[in-house]
Structures are given as C-alpha cells and as structure tokens.
Amino acid sequence: MSEVSIAGIGMTPVGEHWELSLANLSARALLAAIKDAGNIRPQALYVGNFLASTMSGQANLGTLIADNAGLGPIETFTAEAGEASGAAALHMGYLAVKSGYVNAALVVGVEKYTDMVGLEVEGLVSQSMDSDFEATEGLTPAGQAGMLMSRYIESCQVPREAFAALPLLAHANAVHNPIAMYRKAVTLDVYNKAPVLTFPLNLFDAAPYADGAAAILLVNEDLAKSQNLVRVAASNVVIDALALHDRPDPLAFSAVTLSVQKALAQAGLDWDVIDLFELWDAYSIFGTLTIEACGLAARGEGWRWLQDNDLSPKGKLPLLTLGGNKARGFPLAAAGVYQVAEAVLQLRGAAGANQVPGAKTALTQAMGGPASTVITHVLKN
Secondary structure, three states: OOOEEEEEEEOOOOEEOOOOHHHHHHHHHHHHHHHOOOOOOOOEEEOOOHHHHHHHOOOOOHHHHHOOOOOOEEEEEEEOOOEHHHHHHHHHHHHHHHHOOOEEEEEEEOOOOHHHHHOOOOHHHHOOOOOOOOOOHOOOOHHHHHHHHHHHHHOOOOOHHHHOHHHHHHHHHHOOOOOOOOOOOOHHHHHOOEEEEEEOOOOHEEEEEEEEEEEEEEEEOOOOOOOEEEEEEEEEOOOOOOOOOOOOOOOOOHHHHEEEEEEHHHHHHOOOOOOEOOOOOHHHHHHHHHHOOOOOOOOOHHHHHHHHOOOOOOOOOOOOOOOOOHHHEHEEEEEEEEHHHHHHHHOOOHHHOOOOOOOOOOEEEEEEOOOOOOEEEEEEE
C-alpha cells in the first residue's frame, strides 16, 4: 500500500459569499489546490457537503462541481457525515490513494450557508442529530451544546467563565489569518458580557456558520516528488450513539478517545511529538470535553488545562492556530478540510505570524454532531 501525501491545498476566504454559487466556491478552492500541486490532474474527486440538497436545492454535487471546474470526465463521489462531511471526503480520498485505486485524488469540502436566507437555519443543521428523538422534539445543536455545558458546570462545579479560554485563543489567532471571518481579538470582559444564545451558551461559545470551500490534492509515492509535501500518517473514522440519551455518559466523548488512540497508533506516535492540535470548537464545551477525552486532562479539569497552559502558536501544544471554527468561521462540512489545509501551512512553515516554530507533526479532528462521528488525521512533514 502506498504512502499518501498532500501535494496541494486551496482555500477560499470564509464569510458570506452572496455573489458566488456553491459550484463557484468549490472551483476556486480545488483549482487553487491543483495549481499548488504543480498542476497534477486528479483521477477522482471526493466532495464533502452537509446541506446543499436542502438549503441550495442541489444534489449530485460531484458531477456539478467537476463539470463546472473543467475536470470531467472524472470519477466523483459525495460524502456526508454531518458537519464532519469534508473530513469524511478526505478519508475517502486517503483510502483511494492508499489502496492504489488512484494515483491522485482531489478532495473538496464546501458549504453555501447564505443560501439559507428565509430558512430555519438551526432546523436544517439539526439533521446531524437524531431526528425522531431529538430534532423533532425541538432540540437544536446549540440547545444540545447548552445542555452539555449546563451538565458540566453542575456536575464538575466549574465557574461559568471557565469556557472563555478557547474563544479568546481562537480570536487572538485569527487576527493574522487573512481568510478568517473575524480578525479581531476578544477580551474576557467582552466574552462575559456577550448575549446568551441558549443558556448557558453565549455568543462566543458557538462558532458562526459561514460560506467556504477548501480543497486538498492527495498523491501516492510515484507522484510525491516535492520536498515540501506533507504526509498523511493516519486517518480514521469512529462513531458513537447518535442520540445523547443513548450514551452511558453524555460528557464522555468516547469516539474522540478511540479515534485519537487509533490515529496515534497508526502513525506510531504519542502526544509528546504532536506540535499542534486543530480540535473541533463548534461549541466551546466541545473543546473542553475533547481535551479530557484525549487524556490531556482529567474528568472535570479540561477547562482548567485550557486556562493554565500556553496554547498559542509559540506554546507547548498550540490549538486553533489560525482561528478555528470560532474565528476563522464555521463553513460546516468544509471545516474539516480547512483544518487539514491550515495544518499543512504550519508544516510547510508558511503560516506567517501564526507559525508554530519547527512544526513537524499535526493532529486534526472533525466532528459530526457532539462527537457522534469523529474523524482524526495525523500529518507529518
């Protein structure tokens, strides 16, 4: 089986792209990735998308996107794993190259949030939850995250502002990310005064939905000639019960634990050699529970670990180095591909003012729902 390397990346700015269609956004990202790879032509295209069929009225995305970008005839597939759909498409592309099925695979994650105008946004995103027992009862992703935060605060006896560390870090890092949606630092006072979305979740505890497309071009050993390539050392998908009430412990992100363990074992590494971690901060409570699930902090101590450690690009374990979902913006299914492309920038030494010194190994993790689907990648330069 072949080693899999990332030869090219492409990302559009994250924000509200009213003038661009879903196909236009995708083309900008994937053509940039092909150019970045030295114009290697892919044999297959894997698309990650969550909501196009409901919010844009568009299915058959592989054909639409490939044709619009002038890639046809080419084999295409679309992956769907809720908000982790882009990361799922990347896993499919990885398997295609790893197995020898193709020599080069192009992956694009795309979401066109502004097509939701006039629609109930949270209702559509609730499709990543259990429809029969959660969504149809009126529960939304934000409401679900608020319930998890309330339970954590009560059971672990933590102060409300304990969740400020990740949002403040994300906004500080996004200042130097030219394609980020929010390039402004936030103070603790601003965080504490933010309006409540769904108690006790406030405005800065939830990542803002946005438009965006990110692309990755994967190649096998035969095409991997550049010294600036980044190797995909591990890729896996782990699931948990879809409905929170079906889990023995809602505050234990078990799929995160297993996915990280499998990824590190596949790469033959441990946490001591991970230079940066792009975790999933769709909600700040997710980040806290992830830190605990990864074994970096004990149960109920994730918030304190986030407060007490230097997690900036110059720190011991940098997180959200270019702003994460919270400040880069959260283009739903595309976010998992943005994470990997941002990690590639770090491993290439091309992250500018946010560069992690001497970065050699990165771990990225995307989630569909509250760790219902967890997809982890380990990258090495």
